[in-house]
Amino acid sequence: MDTSSRLSAYSEYTIKWATQDWEIEQAYKLRRRVFCDEQTLFEHDDRDVTDQSAQLLVALGGYGGWHEQVVGTVRIHPAGPSTWHGSRLAVDPNFRNRGHLGSTLIKLAVSSAHALGCRHFFARVQPQNEPLFRHLHWDRIGEETVCGLKHVVMEANLDHYPPCHDPVSGFVVRGYTPDYIDEIAPGLLELLTTQASAVAMERSTR
Template sequence: MIIEKPQAFVAPEFLIRQATQPWEIGGAASLRHRTFVSEQGIFADHDRDEIDKIALPLVAISTIASEADEVVGTVRIHEADPDVWWGSRLAVAPGYRRVGRLGTELIRLAVGTAHARGAKLFLAYVQMQNVPLFEKLDWEGLGAQDLHGHPHMKMRADLSAYPAIEDPTRGWMALTWRRAA
């Protein structure tokens, strides 16, 4: 008789929306710090910058019995110039990276929100290992560049592939699946 080791519980539903509550905003900041400072070492002390003063924080929140539980994914967006929006600091918590669609859903919310606010151009610097995901989501590479000592690809979203999302605070529930190890 073979007894399989139980896997850690991963909620099957996630809220995808703009962070509005203090715990959501704090959870996004904490996840970014863990990802870009502690884990990847891209920044020495913190990843906060001037963009945080104007950016909209977007989050993926795990649920338990359909109730919000924990921020497990985040990205921020901002308008840099009239009609030109940028996405940055996309992060998914390590225990949730094997869960399908969290990054994709955050990207969809980011571009769709900017699209509803008049974006004519949506750009991001994407870490090289994530370029294939963005290409599958109708983004095109515009050239490689080092940022903070790490290789990135400047990318542009095809806005026609992203319907406008008028109310990102409402968001949606995303049902996900867990990829096999």
Template sequence: MMPEPLHLFPPSSPFLPASFQIKLAVEPWERAAAARLRRQVFCTEQRLFAGDDGDAIDRVALTLVAVSLLGVAPGDVVGTVRIHEAEPGLWWGSRLAVDRAHRRIGALGSGLIRLAVSTARARGCSRFLAHVQAANAPLFHRLHWRSLAEIDLHGHPHHHMEADLDFYPPARAPETGFMTLRRAA
């Protein structure tokens, strides 16, 4: 029988940064990384789309990102959502995605949602809607959204939801957004 191998260092968890910047994507690398993350989540993991989840909305949408920070230097895009104005005053959020390794950091999804609605508010939003996967509806309810209807999209249950705009002050500088911290486990 072989002896147990000697481990000089105990096994460790994968590195997760402690801070993140949630902001409007302004750099080409941020938009490209957001598109890759969306493909990973919606095409590879969830298989909602074949190959690419891009559509005509991407040409007019604003992309928001959660960027991991290594000190003060940007690291990776670990979350994204897009928003667009469908008609004057009516805004939609869609394609909310968070990297699998970062999904337990609740501040990322909720931060992206907050910045999405607040950015739209600063641009004249009078109503903000989204189609939300049913599993994520409780998060949106906690963030002052209400379900308008339960629907089926891409073969999966979703909620047609509306944000209560009273809980979202206008974001006048979404390019810088805000910082959020990962809570220690």
């Protein structure tokens, strides 16, 4: 891991239903960065009428239970008595391919809908992400065009997503473990080295 990725890493990530205003605000900001700026699917704002009834999920980076920043998000919404959809899955580019944040957001999305009586969970998946969803036990159902872009319609196999009845607590994923003691407590290593040298010197002069 290089120095820049070390600096942006957290010791743990909590994947949960968004409940706080700051979580919701940062999730929408992240979506704008990913779907407007990065993917240019929307011009200024990707929010739509679905957001009025959808449940937002967030991945929060933090230390020791202190939640600092939204680094990933997705939303779920019912589309019928036992049918749910997931959409707007996004992980901050600095936190992709690390700690399985996207996978864990998908896991909580489907498992929390399952606990609410969902029997069929669908998503329209961008083609480059189909292997990721297949890996997570989703089946290809068909194709649809969304925002002028071909999407793959996929359904989750609920056998792999046991109901989660406490989505506000959600799941905690272990993050970065420091390689060196000076990354945990800067200056501590220097202090210990100085003290050890002083003890060795004292012993040698006895």
